[in-house]
Amino acid sequence: MKIGIIGLGSIGQMLVKAFTRSKAASADSLYVYNRTREKAEAFAKDWPFIVCDSVHECAEKVDVLFLCTKPLDILPVVDEIAKDQTVQAHLVSAAAGVSLGDLASRYAGPVSKLIPTVTSQELHGVSLYCCHRSVSAPDREALISLLDHLGKPEEVNESTIETATILTSSAPGLIAGILEQFAQAGTRHTPELSIEQTRRYLVETLLGTATLLQAENLGFDQLIERVATKGGITQEGLEVLGKFLPTAFDEVFAMTTQKHQLLKDMIAQQQKA
Numbered sequence: 001m002k003i004g005i006i007g008l009g010s011i012g013q014m015l016v017k018a019f020t021r022s023k024a025a026s027a028d029s030l031y032v033y034n035r036t037r038e039k040a041e042a043f044a045k046d047w048p049f050i051v052c053d054s055v056h057e058c059a060e061k062v063d064v065l066f067l068c069t070k071p072l073d074i075l076p077v078v079d080e081i082a083k084d085q086t087v088q089a090h091l092v093s094a095a096a097g098v099s100l101g102d103l104a105s106r107y108a109g110p111v112s113k114l115i116p117t118v119t120s121q122e123l124h125g126v127s128l129y130c131c132h133r134s135v136s137a138p139d140r141e142a143l144i145s146l147l148d149h150l151g152k153p154e155e156v157n158e159s160t161i162e163t164a165t166i167l168t169s170s171a172p173g174l175i176a177g178i179l180e181q182f183a184q185a186g187t188r189h190t191p192e193l194s195i196e197q198t199r200r201y202l203v204e205t206l207l208g209t210a211t212l213l214q215a216e217n218l219g220f221d222q223l224i225e226r227v228a229t230k231g232g233i234t235q236e237g238l239e240v241l242g243k244f245l246p247t248a249f250d251e252v253f254a255m256t257t258q259k260h261q262l263l264k265d266m267i268a269q270q271q272k273a
């Protein structure tokens with residue numbers, strides 16, 4: 001299976017690293033196009049692949065093509081691919097805000113949507129995907145088995161993908177933001193603990209927490225029960241979180257939904273132009 005990637009931003013780079021590390025792709029089956037060729041050549045020194053000269057060259061060589069450009073660059077790239085009607089690659093757009101309908105309105109071949117996550121570089125994380133009806137069963141299976149290399153693929157429909165995006169793709173950034181606040185509060189409360197110490201404690205604790213949850217297939221409530229003695233210290237902390245976090249997270253979903261809508265409005269403008 002030949003894999004193509006358009007755009008070497010953080011998601012394009014993550015896919016190159018994950019497909020290479022997991023052996024889903026080899027140096028002679030991975031094709032990459034980036035607007036600045038030098039950046040692709042420099043990256044290929046550490047993570048070897050074939051550097052393409054154009055979007056078209058990449059599209060005509062591969063079976064599946066991941067479009068990892070900014071959302072507003074996706075449709076122009078699809079148009080460039082669709083100009084050559086002999087191209088048959090399965091196009092997989094990795095941009096938020098661009099719908100399956102948008103993609104299918106510009107390209108007659110198979111199209112899918114992927115919401116990847118930066119943690120897939122370590123072969124862990126959820127990859128959200130949905131396939132247009134134009135995607136055949138074998139193309140769908142081939143995509144899922146590629147996504148299997150990135151962690152856990154989860155099929156979603158377009159009515160749930162935006163909320164799911166916050167819980168999977170945005171989440172590493174949001175979790176880092178939460179941990180930074182936690183670390184800063186720790187050092188504010190006890191200045192003898194440096195910010196480096198409090199951050200270090202939390203990173204190791206995060207890793208241990210995720211590993212334990214997974215190893216024993218624990219529910220969050222079961223883990224809480226294991227840590228928090230009834231009437232004990234952790235219980236006090238949990239009560240504070242229960243008071244403030246529901247409003248904070250409701251607001252996170254409200255604001256990110258607004259931003260998704262703004263992006264979809266801009267894509268709709270592109271569709272009209």
Ligand SMILES: O=C(O)[C@@H]1CCC=N1
Nearest residue numbers: 096165166169170171
């Ligand atoms: O923050 C963003 O706009 C994108 C979508 C999800 C993760 N990154």
